[in-house]
Amino acid sequence: MNKLIVSSSPHIRGIKTTRSIMGDVLIALIPCVMAGMVYFGFRALLIVAVTTATAVLTEYLSRIIMKRTQTAFDLSAAVTGVILGLILPPGCGILFAVFGAVAAIAVVKQMFGGIGQNFANPACTARIILLISFSGMSVWTNTSFMTDAVTSATPLAAGSGAYHYFDLFIGNTGGCIGETSVVAILIGFIYLLVRKVISPIIPLAFIGGAAVMSLFCGQDMLFELMSGGLLFGAVFMATDYSTSPISKAGKVVFGIGCGVITMLIRVFGTLPEGVSFAILIMNIIAPQLDSLFVPKPFGTERRLAK
Amino acid sequence: MxxxxxxxxxxxxxxxxxxGHHKHTSQNETVVFPIPGEIIIPMSQHIGKPCAPCVAVGDHVFAGQKIADVTAFVASPIHSSVSGTVKKIASVKMPNGSKCDAVFIESDGLRELSPDIRLxxxxxxxxxxxxxxxxxxxxxxxxxxxxxxxxxxxxxxxxxxxxxxxxxxxxxxxxxxxxxxxxxxxxxxxxxxxxxxxxxxxxxxxxxxxxxxxxxxxxxxxxxxxxxxxxxxxxxxxxxxxxxxxxxxxxxxxxxxxxxxxxxxxxxxxxxxxxxxxxxxxxxxxGIPLISKRITVDGTAVSKPCNLLVPIGTPIKDVLEFCGAENPKKILMGGPMMGTAISDTSLPVLKQNNAILAFGEDEASLPEETDCIHCGRCVESCPMKLQPVNIIKAAKRKDFEALEKLQVANCIECGCCTYNCPANRYITQQMRIAKAILRDSKQK
Incomplete structure (x- = not known):
């Protein structure tokens, strides 16, 4: 008689794995990478490649040094790398990009225990570290073939009216590699929704919160929503699993908080980093939001239906 | 009105x-299983007090004859599913690990119905x-x-x-x-x-x-x-x-x-x-009592999947042999989401059994757990609206107050959280552990 395997039920598993989810995020990022390449040339692609490779390598080495199971191939580090690359300016230096990726993975992610344990979004925090440490974040070289290769102001620095809505929509503006093209981000967003990788709550609440706040502050709403890193942050960074709340109510508050803080920083702040700081601040509040909004289990609702 | x-x-x-549905056997007429050589009737085939045998070793029994009963209110009598001779009454280990007495009956191959059966x-x-x-x-x-x-x-x-x-x-x-x-x-x-x-x-x-x-x-x-x-x-x-x-x-x-x-x-x-x-x-x-049961026999290790009408008490190994099970690595009583994996195929088919599933190497191998990515799929998929991710954390730090607050006792162990977990974590199993340690802490 051959030996039988005995285990606790259930005995079958769904097809989704951490790797397949991260793979889906990478696919969703492809339009943004392509838009970055179209508008900023191959240098943009190089930067994304450098941050991705560095992120994966850093993850690999960190896990070895920490004597933990190897997670470098679950694609989560690759996602962080690509996202970080896409939120860097196209004209930044290679070493600058490498430093950012090492900081994102080694400091922000692995030092807190790796995937699922970090409380702050690695890419977002790395961008803030770079911004505060170096001056490289404000070099906005626009190397697009559509405009002449000159250093041009980003839409946010130039202000409302400097760009047409259509240019903002397709991404033909100055800015970070993957953040400028609204249409590319929306394609990625739809893909993530169709594949059920993320719920639409956080991005919609983020955008809604920012929209209401911009009207409240007397800003050009459409311009605010389509410029800077708002949309990219709402879709790809605020929805990070480990750093956002799980409950639906928590997600709504989290998203609205991100949107409102972004607009407050844009209107009243001095740094050009509304989205990054907003997401980081809300990351810190996320666990509290989850303990604040604990859904009532089935059968314990106060009012039972008759 | x-x-x-x-x-x-x-x-x-x-x-x-x-x-996945995998309902391969839904269009095939139920096959009647031949009369088994020996049946094993455990005394506990219901929730409640186990029965006590009312036959002795050596007695002749008919199919449909009551062979065990108990006076408790929450209990149900048990009948012989074949005609033959009581060979022994001995303890058996049930799929859930508990032990109970069982009546072993050697069939005479006739399956003669009891003359006492009345409408x-x-x-x-x-x-x-x-x-x-x-x-x-x-x-x-x-x-x-x-x-x-x-x-x-x-x-x-x-x-x-x-x-x-x-x-x-x-x-x-x-x-x-x-x-x-x-x-x-x-x-x-x-x-x-x-x-x-x-x-x-x-x-x-x-x-x-x-x-x-x-x-x-x-x-x-x-x-x-x-x-x-x-x-x-x-x-x-x-x-x-x-x-x-x-x-x-x-x-x-x-x-x-x-x-x-x-x-x-x-x-x-x-x-x-x-x-x-x-x-x-x-x-x-x-007037014929519960002595036969239709069970679905399927799974990747079964070459002839079908629905079988089997006498209750038929050893599972006879059933698997009849359906051409080849080298199974995992055998389940019940479905793949909530069924129990068994280690011993000499166990019999019980009253409440509705399926015997046999799986080969690929399905039987246990997936490797990776780190929780905090995606919330366990929470989204819980039909009881519980928070498995937080319950498990509370159980790990033995925080009974939190477990109480998170209502872990309401878990129905349906397995959805584990099924949907992309990190292959054994969430349902840990929910069971969380329930158990909370129960224990209350008894102390």
Whole structure:
């Protein structure tokens, strides 16, 4: 008689794995990478490649040094790398990009225990570290073939009216590699929704919160929503699993908080980093939001239906 | 009569899992299993007090003869499924790890029915309850709760009888075959219970992946001839695991919520499995107690998947041999979501068994756990709206207060959280542990 395997039920598993989810995020990022390449040339692609490779390598080495199971191939580090690359300016230096990726993975992610344990979004925090440490974040070289290769102001620095809505929509503006093209981000967003990788709550609440706040502050709403890193942050960074709340109510508050803080920083702040700081601040509040909004289990609702 | 008596469509149940159906055996006529050489009848085949044997070693028994009983209220008598000689009475280890006595009967190969079998005479509620008790009926969907206890309610306590034909577990088609092969039995059971027990309405919940079964039942239930007062409705449920879980089914059919820690009765409902109902109707017509059971035999290691009508007590290894199981690595009693993996194939088929599944190497190998990515899929998929991710964290740090607050005791162990977990974590297992340590801490 051959030996039988005995285990606790259930005995079958769904097809989704951490790797397949991260793979889906990478696919969703492809339009943004392509838009970055179209508008900023191959240098943009190089930067994304450098941050991705560095992120994966850093993850690999960190896990070895920490004597933990190897997670470098679950694609989560690759996602962080690509996202970080896409939120860097196209004209930044290679070493600058490498430093950012090492900081994102080694400091922000692995030092807190790796995937699922970090409380702050690695890419977002790395961008803030770079911004505060170096001056490289404000070099906005626009190397697009559509405009002449000159250093041009980003839409946010130039202000409302400097760009047409259509240019903002397709991404033909100055800015970070993957953040400028609204249409590319929306394609990625739809893909993530169709594949059920993320719920639409956080991005919609983020955008809604920012929209209401911009009207409240007397800003050009459409311009605010389509410029800077708002949309990219709402879709790809605020929805990070480990750093956002799980409950639906928590997600709504989290998203609205991100949107409102972004607009407050844009209107009243001095740094050009509304989205990054907003997401980081809300990351810190996320666990509290989850303990604040604990859904009532089935059968314990106060009012039972008759 | 009033139009709000039945829902037009089922109410939406939270969470769940989109499990593969694998209902390969739904279109094949049930095969009658040959009379086994030896049967093993454990004394505990129901929830409640185990029975004590009322036969001795060496006695001759007939098929359908009562061989074990107990006077406790929550219990159900057990009958021999073959004719032959009692060989021994010895302890066996049940699939859940507990031990109980079992009667081993050597079959004479004739399966001679007991001459004492009589048609039950039903004149009152009490007669019906007594008859159901004598039939040995228990919940055949898997739980095994004695039916006469469950059904013993007055109309002011429960107005709705829900017949569970959701059959949401993958692979299993035994209820589906019961509907296709015995729909008239089912309906006569429905009308008997309506008439004698005084329910106001009956809702038969069937998942929509069984259109032939729905059509067949609807034909009878919707006909003015058989149901002139429109008291029976076949409700097409969404195909989503765990649609057939008692609390989910009650909500889907009535929008009533069973309060935490309470019974269906507290929502004015009685839920009964469709095969149980069909069996009772058959018993009222023939007087033959519960001695055979239809089980689905399937799985990747089974070469001839089918539904089998087997005498209760038939060793599982005989069943697997009959269906051509090749080198199975994992054998389940019940479905893949909630069934129990067994280590010993000499165990018999029990009353409440509805499937034997055998899987090969690929399905049997256990997936490797990776780190939790905090994606919240366990929370989204929990039909009880619990928070598995936080419950497990609380259990790890032995925070009983948090476990109490997170209501871990409400977990129905349906397995959706584990099924949907992308990190392959054994969440359901840890939920069971969390429940157990909370229970222990209260006893101290």
């Amino acid at each position: 009033n139009e709000s008596r039945f829902p037009v469509k089922p109410f939406r149940v939270h969470g769940g899992a989109k499990v 039950p005479e039903i004149k009152s509620r009490e007669d019906l309850l007594e008859a159901i008790k004598n039939s040995g009926a228990v919940g055949l969907g898997g739980a095994g709760f004695p039916t006469h206890v469950k059904i013993n309610v007055t109309p002011d306590k429960a107005d709705t009888l829900i017949i569970n034909a959701a059959e949401c577990e993958p692979y299993i088609t035994s209820d589906h075959r019961e509907i296709l092969e015995n729909s008239w039995n089912i309906m006569s059971g429905v009308y008997t219970l309506l008439e004698i027990m005084g329910f106001k309405r009956v809702i038969i919940g069937v998942e929509e992946n069984k259109p032939d079964a729905i059509a067949q039942l609807t034909d009878i239930a919707e006909s003015k001839t058989y149901d002139p007062d429109d008291r029976v409705k076949v409700l097409k449920l969404k195909t989503k695991y765990p649609q057939g879980a008692e609390k989910m089914l009650i909500y889907a059919c009535t929008k009533r919520i069973v309060p935490a820690g309470k019974l269906p009765l507290d929502a004015g409902c009685v839920v009964m499995n469709i095969t149980t109902l069909s069996f009772i109707a058959n018993y009222l017509k023939t």
